[in-house]
Amino acid sequence: MNFYDLAQLRQSTRKYSSKQVERDKIDKIIESCRLAPSACNSQPWKFIVIDDANLKKQISDSSYGSVLRFNRFANECPVMAALIIEPPKLLAKIGGAIKDKDFFFMDIGIVASYFCLQAAELGLGTCMLGWFDEPKVKKLLEIPSGKRVALLFTLGYEAGKQRTKIRKNINDIFSYNKY
Numbered sequence: 282m283n284f285y286d287l288a289q290l291r292q293s294t295r296k297y298s299s300k301q302v303e304r305d306k307i308d309k310i311i312e313s314c315r316l317a318p319s320a321c322n323s324q325p326w327k328f329i330v331i332d333d334a335n336l337k338k339q340i341s342d343s344s345y346g347s348v349l350r351f352n353r354f355a356n357e358c359p360v361m362a363a364l365i366i367e368p369p370k371l372l373a374k375i376g377g378a379i380k381d382k383d384f385f386f387m388d389i390g391i392v393a394s395y396f397c398l399q400a401a402e403l404g405l406g407t408c409m410l411g412w413f414d415e416p417k418v419k420k421l422l423e424i425p426s427g428k429r430v431a432l433l434f435t436l437g438y439e440a441g442k443q444r445t446k447i448r449k450n451i452n453d454i455f456s457y458n459k460y
Contacts, residue, residue, distance in 0.1 A: 287402055289446070294406025296441035297357040302332075306403045307360065307436075313399040317392040320376065320384035323369035326392050326431075329422050331361040339421050343414040344433055351412045358435035363422055364393060366429045389431045396434060406439035 282290075307330055319325060331337045340363070341355035355361065369377070369385045377384045397407045410433040418430050 282402060287398055290443070291397055291401040292406070292444055292446070293408040294358075294435065294437070294439050294441070295354040295408060296439065297354070297359065297406065297435070297437040298440040299357075299359065300438045302360045302405060302437055306400075306405065307332075309403060310396055310399045310405075310436075314392050314395050317388075317395040319369075319373075319388035319391065321370045321373035323373045323385065323388060325367045325369040325373075325385040325388055327365040327367050328396075329363040329365065329424075331363065331422070332359070336421060337361050340413075340418060340433065341435075343417040343421070344410050344412060352408075352410050354408075355410065355433075355435050357440075358437040360436040362396070362434040362436060363418060363424075363430050364389065364396075364432045364434070365424060366431050393432055393434075400436060404438070405436055408435045409433075410435065 311328055311330070314326075314328065315324075317324075331340050337358075337360070338356065340361050341352075341358070344352040344355045366385060366389060368374075369388070373384050393409055397409065400407045413430070413433050415430050418424070418433070419426075419428070422430075424430065
């Protein structure tokens with residue numbers, strides 16, 4: 282599969298089968314994430330893979346609100362992962378302060394893409410979740426205070442159909458040489 286085909290394939294999965302995800306596939310996803318680039322090679326992340334059914338249920342329950350009811354599909358996925366922000370290297374911090382850019386946010390975005398694209402290449406679906414009860418997740422996963430959970434991921438075999446991607450017109454998202 283070439284990259285363009287992979288980009289076409291990857292979608293935010295919201296319907297999962299009950300088929301368990303093989304550990305060797307999870308290991309390959311994490312190994313691919315380990316290879317992701319980052320500012321000053323900081324690698325300011327740590328993944329916690331949640332495959333214990335009871336813990337996964339508690340984590341998934343934390344990902345939908347009491348009023349808006351986001352992310353209810355998270356209960357269907359067999360595996361979840363939490364992406365924790367770790368401190369970047371001092372040089373990346375200094376560079377970020379000088380340039381007024383949080384390079385670690387870019388690094389988190391890159392590694393999150395690696396996670397999802399590697400999963401898609403292995404025939405797995407993912408969805409990145411930004412809406413969750415962070416204090417509850419931190420407590421359940423025993424994450425030290427001072428650390429942040431950037432994202433949660435759902436992971437598993439898709440049960441639904443591939444949706445048609447709706448994207449902006451290509452001329453709306455780029456130009457050559459000037460804005």
